[in-house]
Each structure stands twice: as structure tokens, then as C-alpha cells.
Amino acid sequence: MRLFNAEDRANLRPGQPAPLYHQLYLVVKRKIEGGDLRQGALLPAEKDIAAYFSVSRITVKRALDDLEAEGFVSRHRGRGTHVTYKYEPKVLRAPLDNMLDSLAVMGRETQVRLIDFARVTPPPQVAEALRISNDTLVERAVRVRLSEGLPFAHYLSWTILIGPRPGRGGAEDRQTRLDLFRGLGIHLEEIDQVITAIAADSTLAQRLVVRIGDPLLQVTPSLRTSATGRSTT
Incomplete structure (x- = not known):
């Protein structure tokens, strides 16, 4: 289906x-x-x-x-x-430097737990967002970020293969993608983010230790890099 x-x-x-x-x-x-x-x-x-x-x-x-x-x-x-619901994201613009600084601080002061990592073909909507064909391999990673041992964020990322990368379980699993890109000499040029409110499903409820149906803030970013012009979502 x-x-x-x-x-x-x-x-x-x-x-x-x-x-x-x-x-x-x-x-x-x-x-x-x-x-x-x-x-x-x-x-x-x-x-x-x-x-x-x-x-x-x-x-x-x-x-x-x-x-x-x-x-x-x-x-x-x-x-x-x-x-019948019409999806209409509202466009807001903000300086990129402040966002990158916040990501860097978060990476230093929190921990990350890797749930899953694989190289797969993306679903159609992800391929469209990354401007690639449906049969192009990308890296799919699922992570939970914690502060003082308590989960506060759940991440699902799709990244175009760029440069040499270690496999699952390497030091990159504990990095933010910002640090990972910088280590490869790749710089972010633009970030688009769609922010919506959602209700926790059973998977998110279990991983974030909340109740099913609890309100969550969903942030869907699309990062454009100097290496590819578009690399991750």
C-alpha cells in the first residue's frame, strides 16, 4: 500500500x-x-x-x-x-548563523542514542525533496537525543551519500550532522524548516517516554550544502 x-x-x-x-x-x-x-x-x-x-x-x-x-x-x-485538509506551511526567514550556533551547543551538551542506520532507497516524497531518483541510495538514520539521560528529541534523517563515511557504530553516531559535515569539509548554505504540531504515535511515545496522543513539535528541515546543493532532509 x-x-x-x-x-x-x-x-x-x-x-x-x-x-x-x-x-x-x-x-x-x-x-x-x-x-x-x-x-x-x-x-x-x-x-x-x-x-x-x-x-x-x-x-x-x-x-x-x-x-x-x-x-x-x-x-x-x-x-x-x-x-480535505489543506497543507499550507508559512514562510519565515531567520539568520543561519544563530541556528548553527544552537546546533553546535546542543551537540556538545547532550547525548545521542542510535536506533537504526541503513543505506536504503528513499520513499517518493523524500526523493522529491532531495531532487534525486527513487532508486538512488541514501543514508537513513534514526536517533534519539537525550539530556542528562532523559530523551527530548527524536530524529529521522535522510542524507545523500557524500564523501567517505564510517559505518554504523562509529564516532559519527554521537555527532550532530553539522559536525559531521564540517569534518568532511562541507558547509551548510541554507536550511529550510517546516514546523508543525503532531500527536505522539506509539513509536514516538515509547522512545520519548510520553503518552500516545501527547502533543509534540515536529520540525522537518531540508539542508543544502556546498557539496551537493541539497544533501539531507
């Missing part, structure tokens, strides 16, 4: 305090608010969503009912379920 992936499916976990329909609601809502499901997009049929996530059609219907009640989708017999 192209609109959803294995990570989305893993976010539905029976036995959690939040019922399955609400977990599914959060998965779909996050994709809509993040721009992965754009206005006018047609969602799969209830039976197909139920089969993909291994839940009942009643669970799917309850999740879609809640999304419709909040204005995220519209449902019409014979025409299916369409996204």
Missing part, C-alpha cells in the same frame, strides 16, 4: 492504553498534517486499510469518522474518502 509503510503499520500496537482506532487516527492525521497526504488525495478503501494494518473494518471506520469530524477528510458513498 503506497500511502502507508511498514513503520506506519508498526505504530499500531494492541494492548496500549490508547485504543487501536485512535492509534490509526494518529497515523493518518500525522501524514495529512505533515503533507504526505495532500488535499484531494484519495485514501484506500476501508477493507484495504483494515487488511494492511491487520485491524477490523470497525476500527478503520471509527478512525476515519474522527478524522472527518475534525475536517481532515470527507467521505462519500461511491466516491471514497478524500483528504
Whole structure:
């Protein structure tokens, strides 16, 4: 199912305090608010969503009912379920130097835990953001950053292969990407960031030690470097 992936499916976990329909609601809502499901997009049929996530059609219907009640989708017999929420990021500009200084300080004063690292082909929306073909290998890393042993940020990064890089478990796992790029002689030229509010799904709740549905701030940056003109998101 192209609109959803294995990570989305893993976010539905029976036995959690939040019922399955609400977990599914959060998965779909996050994709809509993040721009992965754009206005006018047609969602799969209830039976197909139920089969993909291994839940009942009643669970799917309850999740879609809640999304419709909040204005995220519209449902019409014979025409299916369409996204009605319009994703419109607002553009704000700020000096790059202050942001880089803040990143450098964060890298020195916090710790990082590597969850996953692999070289993979990116999903279509990531390939589009990086301006590469869908079959180009990129580095996908999942990290949690901690302060005094307590998690406060969850990172998912997609980086174009640039220069010689050590494998998983090297010193780079504890670096910010800013330090990593500087070590390779690469300088950031521009950072675009999309900031949205989301609700924690089961994976984020577990890794950040919060409750499912708790509000989180999601920052989606796109970094342009002197090496490639666009390298990471």
C-alpha cells in the first residue's frame, strides 16, 4: 500500500492504553498534517486499510469518522474518502548563523542514542525533496537525543551519500550532522524548516517516554550544502 509503510503499520500496537482506532487516527492525521497526504488525495478503501494494518473494518471506520469530524477528510458513498485538509506551511526567514550556533551547543551538551542506520532507497516524497531518483541510495538514520539521560528529541534523517563515511557504530553516531559535515569539509548554505504540531504515535511515545496522543513539535528541515546543493532532509 503506497500511502502507508511498514513503520506506519508498526505504530499500531494492541494492548496500549490508547485504543487501536485512535492509534490509526494518529497515523493518518500525522501524514495529512505533515503533507504526505495532500488535499484531494484519495485514501484506500476501508477493507484495504483494515487488511494492511491487520485491524477490523470497525476500527478503520471509527478512525476515519474522527478524522472527518475534525475536517481532515470527507467521505462519500461511491466516491471514497478524500483528504480535505489543506497543507499550507508559512514562510519565515531567520539568520543561519544563530541556528548553527544552537546546533553546535546542543551537540556538545547532550547525548545521542542510535536506533537504526541503513543505506536504503528513499520513499517518493523524500526523493522529491532531495531532487534525486527513487532508486538512488541514501543514508537513513534514526536517533534519539537525550539530556542528562532523559530523551527530548527524536530524529529521522535522510542524507545523500557524500564523501567517505564510517559505518554504523562509529564516532559519527554521537555527532550532530553539522559536525559531521564540517569534518568532511562541507558547509551548510541554507536550511529550510517546516514546523508543525503532531500527536505522539506509539513509536514516538515509547522512545520519548510520553503518552500516545501527547502533543509534540515536529520540525522537518531540508539542508543544502556546498557539496551537493541539497544533501539531507
